[in-house]
Amino acid sequence: MPNEVIAEFKVTRMSILDENGIADVALMPELSHEEIRKMYELMLLARAFDQRALALQREGRLGTYPPIMGQEAAQVGSAMAIKPADWVFPSFRETGVHLSLGYPIAQIFQYWSGDERGQLTPDNLNIFPFCVSVGTHIPHAVGAAMAARYRRDPIAVVAYFGDGATSKGDFHEGFNMAGVFRLPVVFICQNNQWAISIPVKEQTAAASLAQKAVAYGFEGIQVDGNDVFAVYCATRNALEKARGNGGPTFIECLTYRVADHTTADDAGRYRSSEEVAAWRARDPILRLERFMAAQGFWSEDYGREARSRASASMDEAVHEMEGFPPPAAADMFEHACASLSPRQTRQQEGL
Amino acid sequence: MAKLNMVQAINLALREEMARDDRVVVMGEDVGRDGGVFRVTEGLREHFGAERVIDTPLSESGIVGAATGMAAYGLRPVAEIQFMGFIYSALDQLSAHGARLRTRSRGRYTCPLVVRTPYGAGIKAPELHEESSEAIFCHIPGIKVVAPSGPYTAKGLMLAALRDPDPVLYLEPTRLYRLIREEVPEGEYLTELGRARLARTGDNVTVIAWGSMLERVLKAVEPYSADVIDLLTLSPFDAETVLASVRKTGRAVIVHEAIKTCGLGAEIAATIAEDAILHLRAPVLRVTAPDVPVPLGKLIDHYLPTAEQIRAALDEVLQY
Numbered sequence: 001m002p003n004e005v006i007a008e009f010k011v012t013r014m015s016i017l018d019e020n021g022i023a024d025v026a027l028m029p030e031l032s033h034e035e036i037r038k039m040y041e042l043m044l045l046a047r048a049f050d051q052r053a054l055a056l057q058r059e060g061r062l063g064t065y066p067p068i069m070g071q072e073a074a075q076v077g078s079a080m081a082i083k084p085a086d087w088v089f090p091s092f093r094e095t096g097v098h099l100s101l102g103y104p105i106a107q108i109f110q111y112w113s114g115d116e117r118g119q120l121t122p123d124n125l126n127i128f129p130f131c132v133s134v135g136t137h138i139p140h141a142v143g144a145a146m147a148a149r150y151r152r153d154p155i156a157v158v159a160y161f162g163d164g165a166t167s168k169g170d171f172h173e174g175f176n177m178a179g180v181f182r183l184p185v186v187f188i189c190q191n192n193q194w195a196i197s198i199p200v201k202e203q204t205a206a207a208s209l210a211q212k213a214v215a216y217g218f219e220g221i222q223v224d225g226n227d228v229f230a231v232y233c234a235t236r237n238a239l240e241k242a243r244g245n246g247g248p249t250f251i252e253c254l255t256y257r258v259a260d261h262t263t264a265d266d267a268g269r270y271r272s273s274e275e276v277a278a279w280r281a282r283d284p285i286l287r288l289e290r291f292m293a294a295q296g297f298w299s300e301d302y303g304r305e306a307r308s309r310a311s312a313s314m315d316e317a318v319h320e321m322e323g324f325p326p327p328a329a330a331d332m333f334e335h336a337c338a339s340l341s342p343r344q345t346r347q348q349e350g351l
Numbered sequence: 352m353a354k355l356n357m358v359q360a361i362n363l364a365l366r367e368e369m370a371r372d373d374r375v376v377v378m379g380e381d382v383g384r385d386g387g388v389f390r391v392t393e394g395l396r397e398h399f400g401a402e403r404v405i406d407t408p409l410s411e412s413g414i415v416g417a418a419t420g421m422a423a424y425g426l427r428p429v430a431e432i433q434f435m436g437f438i439y440s441a442l443d444q445l446s447a448h449g450a451r452l453r454t455r456s457r458g459r460y461t462c463p464l465v466v467r468t469p470y471g472a473g474i475k476a477p478e479l480h481e482e483s484s485e486a487i488f489c490h491i492p493g494i495k496v497v498a499p500s501g502p503y504t505a506k507g508l509m510l511a512a513l514r515d516p517d518p519v520l521y522l523e524p525t526r527l528y529r530l531i532r533e534e535v536p537e538g539e540y541l542t543e544l545g546r547a548r549l550a551r552t553g554d555n556v557t558v559i560a561w562g563s564m565l566e567r568v569l570k571a572v573e574p575y576s577a578d579v580i581d582l583l584t585l586s587p588f589d590a591e592t593v594l595a596s597v598r599k600t601g602r603a604v605i606v607h608e609a610i611k612t613c614g615l616g617a618e619i620a621a622t623i624a625e626d627a628i629l630h631l632r633a634p635v636l637r638v639t640a641p642d643v644p645v646p647l648g649k650l651i652d653h654y655l656p657t658a659e660q661i662r663a664a665l666d667e668v669l670q671y
Contacts, residue, residue: 121459342591
């Protein structure tokens with residue numbers, strides 16, 4: 001008796017805006033020029049944050065920082081589809097998401113300056129703290145989605161992580177539970193192709209990361225992560241599906257980490273400058289500029305002004321951050337637990 | 352008042368709290384349809400529904416991680432890890448997240464989570480079903496660790512753990528699950544976390560124990576005039592009660608079924624040395640398991656502290 005085929009699958013990649021800035025009109029999401037300008041300006045803001053953070057770190061005014069350069073479309077495009085009531089579980093390389101959702105810029109600098117007070121999410125946002133431990137926040141997003149469903153809250157949950165996280169156990173455990181319980185959660189992987197020095201080919205033998213979703217019983221899709229329209233579309237669709245009780249979705253944004261892993265890393269040790277140059281040419285901001293110019297709503301002047309506004313926002317935020325008084329020593333006890341033990345109290349008093 | 356065993360007492364606590372507070376949900380492997388492998392959650396799913404008594408995949412890290420997300424969202428999950436020997440894959444979730452979420456988020460998100468896990472040896476179970484690794488968790492600031500010693504304290508501690516705003520690891524001594532029956536009142540009473548209980552009073556020596564060892568200690572000390580302190584909360588432990596007793600008796604013996612090196616007994620002995628050494632008449636002794644992996648059933652009686660070993664330690668300190 002011949003073996004029966006019990007499962008077959010295919011994985012698709014979505015792209016709307018090509019490297020030359022030409023969009024597929026049929027697939028183009030309904031976005032006003034104003035909304036597209038907002039996307040563009042947020043991407044510039046994210047780029048400006050990165051550049052400023054790198055400069056500050058070199059001057060000793062900031063601690064170790066993980067740049068997002070090259071991933072602006074994946075971050076801004078997805079975040080633009082998120083509603084304020086949704087819950088967001090970021091990794092540690094999501095500055096563009098934070099900026100898009102309106103997280104105070106000075107606080108992001110503050111966190112990377114080594115001051116945990118930067119992690120206090122404003123009350124109008126539901127962003128979890130940065131997760132430095134790779135992929136371990138995926139089950140938290142799953143639990144929040146379980147709780148949201150239990151409460152009958154009409155929201156969705158989004159978890160962000162990188163290609164390295166897909167090798168972790170918590171990726172499996174979280175995805176598996178999301179599939180079993182058919183939860184309102186969207187998993188967004190920014191496959192930037194490098195987990196420090198390990199290329200994605202050494203991270204997995206699978207042809208795509210998106211296809212991993214198939215094994216958990218839900219949809220996985222790859223999108224061109226440097227195409228802000230495709231990322232936005234895929235995220236919006238997945239969030240609508242989640243809110244409509246259609247279950248989880250895994251979106252793999254194929255992008256590239258143009259900069260080093262962090263300011264403590266030297267990517268020149270493990271990858272070629274040709275590879276980096278090829279990806280710089282696929283810059284997501286440049287691509288959107290080309291599109292906007294062809295559509296008649298981008299000019300050199302506008303681009304210059306927008307960059308200068310982004311830079312001014314950084315000046316203001318850095319000024320604000322450097323004006324924050326340093327935390328008092330006793331501050332490390334402040335949120336250690338709801339009420340301190342007698343020993344902790346003595347330790348705090350003894351500082 | 353009904354005489355209940357520990358399984359029934361914990362079940363009663365969960366049942367009462369779930370009826371009182373719809374934020375409380377129970378989750379874990381086999382906790383629903385099967386009522387838990389020790390039947391601690393028996394009947395809860397029938398009463399409260401599958402939405403609140405959630406059978407999860409076999410996924411310790413996923414269970415504790417998802418429970419952390421639920422707690423942060425505003426629920427009060429009770430996550431069961433089926434045996435303490437399987438908790439290690441969830442250690443990352445507890446130490447890197449549950450314990451630190453309040454700090455990391457500056458109080459914006461908290462983790463009112465209870466992780467229940469059967470612990471301890473003496474039930475003739477396979478490898479990794481008889482662990483007692485409480486000290487690992489006591490070394491993590493941000494988590495409380497409790498261990499009831501009988502049905503009455505089991506209910507009171509569970510209710511207190513469920514009301515606590517931070518994560519609590521609730522250790523259930525498997526050997527005692529059905530060994531002791533006590534009067535357990537219906538309705539609310541809370542056994543305060545961080546507070547030890549004087550299980551017996553005496554003059555000449557202080558014996559400190561918790562969970563599974565308390566019953567053995569109480570039998571062993573019958574001929575002696577000893578204070579027996581039932582620690583109940585292992586972290587943060589009630590140093591005040593321990594020190595007050597040691598200052599009175601001048602002698603201390605600590606009994607735990609976990610291994611000796613870096614066990615909780617070391618912390619208690621060090622605390623006594625720091626704060627009460629001038630009241631001591633004898634060295635502080637520890638009666639513990641030897642520093643080896645928990646053996647299988649045939650050797651377990653040689654592994655666990657015995658009443659004879661406890662008495663030998665008492666006799667030794669009483670010589671001074």
